[in-house]
Amino acid sequence: MAAALLLRAKKMLEPRLRLQFRAEVIHMRILIVDDDAVFLQQLRKYMLAKNLSVDIAEGGKRALEMMRNERYDIVILDLKMPDMPGVEVLRQARQRGVQSKFIIVTGYGEIETAVETMKLGAADYIQKPFEAEELFNIIKELENMHGDAAEPVKWLKKICAGKEIFLITEMKPEKFEEGCGISARRRIWLREKPHRDEMGRTKLEVLMDSIIDFTTRYNNVAVVHEGISHLVETYGKEGVQKYFSSLYEKAKYGKFQIVVLYRSQTEKGILQSMQEMPFSLNAEEIAKIFRSTIRCTIIQFLGEYGSLSFTDMLGKINAKSSSDLAFHIRRLIAWDAVKKEGKNYELTPRGRYFADLLKLINEGEYRDPGSNVIYINGSAIL
Numbered sequence: 283m284a285a286a287l288l289l290r291a292k293k294m295l296e297p298r299l300r301l302q303f304r305a306e307v308i309h310m311r312i313l314i315v316d317d318d319a320v321f322l323q324q325l326r327k328y329m330l331a332k333n334l335s336v337d338i339a340e341g342g343k344r345a346l347e348m349m350r351n352e353r354y355d356i357v358i359l360d361l362k363m364p365d366m367p368g369v370e371v372l373r374q375a376r377q378r379g380v381q382s383k384f385i386i387v388t389g390y391g392e393i394e395t396a397v398e399t400m401k402l403g404a405a406d407y408i409q410k411p412f413e414a415e416e417l418f419n420i421i422k423e424l425e426n427m428h429g430d431a432a433e434p435v436k437w438l439k440k441i442c443a444g445k446e447i448f449l450i451t452e453m454k455p456e457k458f459e460e461g462c463g464i465s466a467r468r469r470i471w472l473r474e475k476p477h478r479d480e481m482g483r484t485k486l487e488v489l490m491d492s493i494i495d496f497t498t499r500y501n502n503v504a505v506v507h508e509g510i511s512h513l514v515e516t517y518g519k520e521g522v523q524k525y526f527s528s529l530y531e532k533a534k535y536g537k538f539q540i541v542v543l544y545r546s547q548t549e550k551g552i553l554q555s556m557q558e559m560p561f562s563l564n565a566e567e568i569a570k571i572f573r574s575t576i577r578c579t580i581i582q583f584l585g586e587y588g589s590l591s592f593t594d595m596l597g598k599i600n601a602k603s604s605s606d607l608a609f610h611i612r613r614l615i616a617w618d619a620v621k622k623e624g625k626n627y628e629l630t631p632r633g634r635y636f637a638d639l640l641k642l643i644n645e646g647e648y649r650d651p652g653s654n655v656i657y658i659n660g661s662a663i664l
Contacts, residue, residue, distance in 0.1 A: 310355040310421070311335045315345040315371065316387070317363040325358075328414040334421070342366030349380050356421055360387045361399070372402050383424050385417070419573065434543075434658050438506070439463050441541055441656060445504040448496045450489060452509030461663055464506070468496050472509045486517055486525045493529065503538035505529075508660060510542075510549040519552060526553065533654040543660030553657065570617055571636055576601055576610045578640060581619065581629070585637030589626040 312334050316322050322338040329336045337352070339345035342363050349357070357375070361368035372384055386399045386407040399407070406420050442464045449466035451458045452473060459465055470492065472485070483491070497503045507529075513522045526542070533540045544550045571577050579599050584590060590598075592608070601607035611627065614620040619633035629637060 311337070311353065312356050312358065312421070313337050313339060313345065313348060313352075313354040313382070314358045315339045315342065315363075315368070316360040317341050317365070325414060325417075329418070332418055342368065342371040345371055346374055346378075349375055349382065350378065354382045356385060356424060357382045358385045358387060358417065362389060369399055369402070372399055372404060376402060385420055423570070423573070434660055434663055435462050437658060438541065438543075441539065442504050442506065445502050445539075446500040448493060448503060448505045450505070450507045450509065452512045458508075466506070467500070468492075472512050484517065486513070486521060490525065490528065494532065497532075497538045501537065504541055505533070505538060506541045506543070508543040508545070510544060510552055511546070514552065522552065530655050539654050539656060541656045541658060543658045545660060550657070550659075571619065574610060576607065577614060580610060580614060581633060581636050582640055584620065584627060584629045585634065585641070589623065589628050591626050595627070
């Protein structure tokens with residue numbers, strides 16, 4: 283599976299950086315908002331050809347009326363409209379409780395305004411002029427990030443196929459197995475066992491010892507683990523971070539895989555904060571980074587030089603403007619790939635993982651630098 287995802291990632295690095303998604307129906311309702319009637323009709327025609335359900339609104343006021351009466355998964359919103367600026371449309375939509383994901387359409391010189399929309403919760407942006415396929419790829423990315431349970435279940439079953447499974451879960455194990463279509467040889471229900479055993483070991487110590495015993499006894503093992511929040515509530519964030527970091531180290535040098543399912547962005551953040559834990563290949567994360575030439579270049583230069591100022595990067599990177607570069611740096615910081623230290627920018631552990639991945643792809647190697655540790659967004663199935 284890692285090889286297949288890496289092959290997809292290599293395609294993303296081709297000159298136009300277009301993601302290659304499988305042809306399938308996307309079950310999402312889309313609203314396109316613009317003041318250009320011709321643009322609206324052309325884009326609507328393209329989206330209908332992609333089997334999307336599409337409505338159009340000529341202007342911001344009409345869009346707010348439609349969002350009040352209908353629920354849309356995604357709103358494609360132009361920033362510059364005569365009746366109401368796109369920023370104001372987004373602000374009022376949020377005030378009215380609209381939960382749609384907004385893709386902002388910007389023109390040249392409007393990047394700073396696009397950044398402002400991100401503070402209001404916009405999901406992404408695209409700059410004019412653009413090809414319709416680029417916009418469709420963003421929509422597809424958003425669907426992958428917030429889809430139903432089908433994909434995570436399919437992925438989990440594929441990873442576990444033919445392996446001896448050790449299941450650690452906050453859910454009742456039989457319910458987890460039934461919902462995900464897997465069968466475990468060993469199961470631990472986190473809510474059933476006491477916090478300490480008769481030997482005085484904490485549950486985290488018992489879990490680690492049990493995993494070591496199981497992976498020594500069997501070959502071709504997958505440890506499927508969920509229940510991060512439950513463990514944090516019981517043992518604290520620091521203890522859980524040490525536990526997972528130690529577990530990763532054993533998987534890294536052992537002969538087993540760890541599959542961690544997270545329920546929320548909070549749980550994902552706990553996993554991301556582990557300084558020594560790299561991040562396994564994930565199409566969602568690849569799409570974020572590799573869809574932009576500038577973002578790839580920032581990652582590559584920081585990987586090569588270690589630390590660069592904004593001025594240094596502006597001189598090395600072929601950005602359209604300083605505000606364009608600043609926008610992409612902010613996105614990388616928000617995704618925990620880049621951090622600011624004083625006046626300079628550096629890669630986080632997550633960013634170094636992507637730098638390694640880019641280097642491998644450019645060298646033609648098709649392997650995942652974190653293939654023994656796999657994360658799955660399990661929010662739809664847990």
